[in-house]
Amino acid sequence: MILHLVRHPPPQLPPGTCYGQLDVPALAVAEAAARVAALLPAGLPVYSSPLQRCLRLAERLHPAPRIDARLAEMHFGEWEGQRWEAIGAAALDPWAADVAGFAPPGGENGYAVQSRALEFLAEVRAPEAVLVTHAGVIRALLAHWQGLPPSRWLELQFGFATVTSVTLSREGAEFERINR
Numbered sequence: 001m002i003l004h005l006v007r008h009p010p011p012q013l014p015p016g017t018c019y020g021q022l023d024v025p026a027l028a029v030a031e032a033a034a035r036v037a038a039l040l041p042a043g044l045p046v047y048s049s050p051l052q053r054c055l056r057l058a059e060r061l062h063p064a065p066r067i068d069a070r071l072a073e074m075h076f077g078e079w080e081g082q083r084w085e086a087i088g089a090a091a092l093d094p095w096a097a098d099v100a101g102f103a104p105p106g107g108e109n110g111y112a113v114q115s116r117a118l119e120f121l122a123e124v125r126a127p128e129a130v131l132v133t134h135a136g137v138i139r140a141l142l143a144h145w146q147g148l149p150p151s152r153w154l155e156l157q158f159g160f161a162t163v164t165s166v167t168l169s170r171e172g173a174e175f176e177r178i179n180r
Contacts, residue, residue: 002128003121004040005138005164006061008032008053016084020076020107020136026053032161033060039163040130047071047124048132057161058132065132070120073134077107100143100150110153114140138164145173 009032011024026032036057048058049071058065079087095102100110117137131137139156142148145166148156158164167174 001124001126001168003166003168004044004128004130005141005166006036006040006057006130006132007135007138007158007160007162008049008051008057008132010160011053014083018076018079018082018084018087020073020080021051022080023051024053026056028161029056029060033057036161036163037061041128044128044130045126046130046132047120049073049134049137051134054132054134058130061130061132068120070116071131071133071137074110074113074136075107076104078105079107096154098150099153110136110140110150113137114144117141118144142166142175145175 009026009028011019012027013019013022013024037060040061044062046058046062046065048054048065048067050067050069051072054071055065055067058067079091084092091104095104100114103109103112113136117133117140121141135158138158139153142156142164143150143153145168165176
């Protein structure tokens with residue numbers, strides 16, 4: 001299976017805002033769609049997070065993208081919509097120390113994101129597909145396929161409106177960052 005993992009365009013939020021599953025629109029969706037579409041094979045099925053910053057891009061890539069909540073970003077619970085600096089180091093340090101296992105108050109942890117994304121992929125029957133999703137979902141999937149320990153998950157960084165292609169086989173996974 002070949003997967004093209006597409007991160008959404010930048011959200012319409014002040015920089016430094018924790019937004020996880022906060023449903024906010026994206027900036028420059030048309031421009032992002034044109035750039036991303038030029039990097040993808042034509043005619044592939046497109047799956048999308050239901051959050052509008054992904055969905056609006058997916059709708060420009062395919063006339064009928066399939067929406068699945070399991071592709072949504074990590075839920076940051078009480079931190080959603082707050083400035084990272086307002087959340088504070090005392091609250092953020094335990095998460096930074098264990099991005100996979102720590103859940104913000106009222107939120108979910110990275111393992112939960114990874115589990116639901118892998119559950120979704122187990123149902124995809126297309127030999128090649130596009131997933132329009134979020135950095136957290138892409139990070140959780142690539143960490144799984146690379147066998148990365150949670151202490152290394154944050155090394156995986158993805159710019160807005162970028163494509164990371166992954167070829168999955170019985171032998172493992174091969175990755176190609178198409179654009180940054």
